[in-house]
Amino acid sequence: MLSFLMENAATMVVAALVLVIAAAALAAVLRARRTCGACAFCAQRKHCGKIDENCSMKGQR
Amino acid sequence: MAYKIALAGNPNSGKTTLFNVLTGSNQFVGNWPGVTVEKKEGYLKSDHEVVVVDLPGIYSLSPYTSEEVVARRFLVGEHPDAILNIVDGTNLERNLYLTTQLTELGIPVVIAVNMMDVVTKNGDVIHIHRLSDELGCEVMEISALKGTGIAEAARTAVEKAKARMHPEPKHNFSGSVEHAIAHIEEAMAGRLPKGQERWYAIKLFERDMRVIEELQLPAELIAHIEEDIRSCERELDDDAESIITNERYNYITALIRECYTRKNAPGMTISDKIDYIVTNRWLALPIFAAVMCLTYYISVTTVGTWANDWAANGVFGDGWTFFGHFVPGIPSVVENALTNWGCADWLVRLVVDGIIGGVGSVLGFIPQLLVLFFFLAFLEACGYMSRIAFIMDRIFRKFGLSGKSFIPMLIGTGCSVPGIMASRTIESERDRKMTVITTSFIPCSAKLPVISLFGSAIFGGAWWVAPSAYFAGIVAVLCSGILLKKFRMFRGEDAAFVMELPAYHWPTPRNLLRSMWERSWSFIKKAGTVILLCSMLIWFLSNFGVANGRFGMVTDMGDSLLAAFGNLIAWIFRPLGFDEWSCAVATLTGLVAKENVVSTFGVLFGAGELSENGAELWQRLSEMFTPYSAYAFLIFNLLCCPCVAAVGAIRREMHSAKWTLFAVSYQTGLAYCVALTVNQLGALFAGRGSWLGTAAACLVIAGFLYLLLRRKKPAPVAEEKREGAAV
Numbered sequence: 001m002l003s004f005l006m007e008n009a010a011t012m013v014v015a016a017l018v019l020v021i022a023a024a025a026l027a028a029v030l031r032a033r034r035t036c037g038a039c040a041f042c043a044q045r046k047h048c049g050k051i052d053e054n055c056s057m058k059g060q061r
Numbered sequence: 062m063a064y065k066i067a068l069a070g071n072p073n074s075g076k077t078t079l080f081n082v083l084t085g086s087n088q089f090v091g092n093w094p095g096v097t098v099e100k101k102e103g104y105l106k107s108d109h110e111v112v113v114v115d116l117p118g119i120y121s122l123s124p125y126t127s128e129e130v131v132a133r134r135f136l137v138g139e140h141p142d143a144i145l146n147i148v149d150g151t152n153l154e155r156n157l158y159l160t161t162q163l164t165e166l167g168i169p170v171v172i173a174v175n176m177m178d179v180v181t182k183n184g185d186v187i188h189i190h191r192l193s194d195e196l197g198c199e200v201m202e203i204s205a206l207k208g209t210g211i212a213e214a215a216r217t218a219v220e221k222a223k224a225r226m227h228p229e230p231k232h233n234f235s236g237s238v239e240h241a242i243a244h245i246e247e248a249m250a251g252r253l254p255k256g257q258e259r260w261y262a263i264k265l266f267e268r269d270m271r272v273i274e275e276l277q278l279p280a281e282l283i284a285h286i287e288e289d290i291r292s293c294e295r296e297l298d299d300d301a302e303s304i305i306t307n308e309r310y311n312y313i314t315a316l317i318r319e320c321y322t323r324k325n326a327p328g329m330t331i332s333d334k335i336d337y338i339v340t341n342r343w344l345a346l347p348i349f350a351a352v353m354c355l356t357y358y359i360s361v362t363t364v365g366t367w368a369n370d371w372a373a374n375g376v377f378g379d380g381w382t383f384f385g386h387f388v389p390g391i392p393s394v395v396e397n398a399l400t401n402w403g404c405a406d407w408l409v410r411l412v413v414d415g416i417i418g419g420v421g422s423v424l425g426f427i428p429q430l431l432v433l434f435f436f437l438a439f440l441e442a443c444g445y446m447s448r449i450a451f452i453m454d455r456i457f458r459k460f461g462l463s464g465k466s467f468i469p470m471l472i473g474t475g476c477s478v479p480g481i482m483a484s485r486t487i488e489s490e491r492d493r494k495m496t497v498i499t500t501s502f503i504p505c506s507a508k509l510p511v512i513s514l515f516g517s518a519i520f521g522g523a524w525w526v527a528p529s530a531y532f533a534g535i536v537a538v539l540c541s542g543i544l545l546k547k548f549r550m551f552r553g554e555d556a557a558f559v560m561e562l563p564a565y566h567w568p569t570p571r572n573l574l575r576s577m578w579e580r581s582w583s584f585i586k587k588a589g590t591v592i593l594l595c596s597m598l599i600w601f602l603s604n605f606g607v608a609n610g611r612f613g614m615v616t617d618m619g620d621s622l623l624a625a626f627g628n629l630i631a632w633i634f635r636p637l638g639f640d641e642w643s644c645a646v647a648t649l650t651g652l653v654a655k656e657n658v659v660s661t662f663g664v665l666f667g668a669g670e671l672s673e674n675g676a677e678l679w680q681r682l683s684e685m686f687t688p689y690s691a692y693a694f695l696i697f698n699l700l701c702c703p704c705v706a707a708v709g710a711i712r713r714e715m716h717s718a719k720w721t722l723f724a725v726s727y728q729t730g731l732a733y734c735v736a737l738t739v740n741q742l743g744a745l746f747a748g749r750g751s752w753l754g755t756a757a758a759c760l761v762i763a764g765f766l767y768l769l770l771r772r773k774k775p776a777p778v779a780e781e782k783r784e785g786a787a788v
Contacts, residue, residue: 007405008403008404008405010399010402010403010404011403011404011405011408014399014402014404014408014412015408018408018411018412018416018597021416021593022593022594022597025589025590025591025593025594026590026594028586028589028590029590029591029594
């Protein structure tokens, strides 16, 4: 079924690279969604660090 | 063990600027009051044992607004180890009111007199040592903007925090008030937190309801305290709260006389002279309109277009010429490389059309956004934005909203999420809800690529498209003000709006560039995450489907899964003039992030293979739209339900799924009605109107006029009181 991925080595390498990029983007989206509400106030800016107990970004300054 | 230092002070006194310098953070700074609505924490750069807490700006510790509640709850409840009280040196008298309250909290206070550079420039003198002696705490001179005196002030605050001393306030009230306060302290012996006895006693004297509720005092004790208060009120012939306020101001007046030498008698400052023109009754609005038109004109039409052409058609297009050398565009470089490596054709198309086409079509607008962000940052930092709120108050009031509602909308020009959250500064629950519902009508930066794309593709780069989108947002807010106030749940008197107009100042280039970069970086990050994922998904759905009874890659996009889904919902948009499945899909993907509208068109129309000047995408769009259906599409996407992040913010601020659903339904319903009217009337004037469409548009206009002109019923008195108490 996945034979189209196995067409040749270059296809496999580039496809794997695309998958890695997509996974990284998805991880970033999911991680951003776990930040606390107060952080959305500065959503377009650098995270300020510790805001509240539920924030996944807590302490990551 | 960590020490906590709270930054407290009046709105717009420079707390967040100081916080950023002390902690190395990049919190948003604006030259208008009410930028900070939540407390924020960061570690002191020079000492990681010390946590600095940036509190919202407050005028007093009387909890009238939600920011004051946040600040007071922290100062009284969490008892920081020291308070760094930021005082605006150019407005010493008003700022010291809060200082007199802070010194009563039993927490060491260090006063940082900010904006000393302006005080010195004016030729005025603040006798710091005399002020320090009178207030009984350390007073330091600083300039947060220029970075002078900050390290010393922070060091002093850390020393005080580590010393853990309970200072005694030097300020005494008049005899009979002190007598009553002493009686209250005596009656409350053992019931109050150590070191805060005097603050609680004063609050009980003022009959502060929150303190009375918090302490849960027995009825007989309250009656006993009440006797002392009444006796003092009789003697001074005033109510307790006013007595305390008057005494504080008398004390501050005496302090100012002792400690402040003004060079010149107060007259018209440069800020006053500018305000004389820009807030003039007749000139204010035309000036505001001109400033915003100019901002959007330069950002989108002139400098922006030049930069956008280079980015969209050069970097993400066929290529550009650099000092006579041709530099190929990213799509052609990647396509050639992948083809030469022997990658499968579908993968080449995924990378070039899907990823680069989708993400590149959004990133191509970065230069325009940089220019827009630069102008918005300038307007924010110089102080003109707060004047706009003042100007808009007069208009908003006529439409049932207060000028305070305009602050979230100003913030919303960058991103609706912080804009929606900034509605917390509004005391009235009804006004706050209305503001939350209407804030996303103002075009955020994510909508700018949509405006710009349609402005270029359909309207030939006409200058009026971008400003008209901005003003359409304002008109939608104003009309919503009237409409919603007609409903029982929003009915009531307008909230009062008191706002201090800060002095104008030249923003520092560093702050301007930082603000511009941070907003742009967030846009780039979004392109690299949400937009990238959506572009890949759109590419997959638009290239795979069922053809000849088999699922697989399709050669005709009309057979794709995306087309099948788009065709299912396309009929909904037929009255609005865009019933192509690609438009329906673009509108729907815009709900994830508004930039997706552009990236979806980019993927579907193979932006990676665009010809020079983006003509292919523009050509396809101009074939699909008439000018009025294009404007209807634009209006619908600007006013309808915002992106998921903004809906999440609405949910958080409304604290109710029901209210969130109402907000989203109202926004989408209004967008649909306006877009329908634009398209149908446009078609009518172009001689292509249908009787059914025209009748529907007339019905919408009639309904709108009825709601607009219907007499407002007065709000029930009981409901008003309940609302007021809840705030």
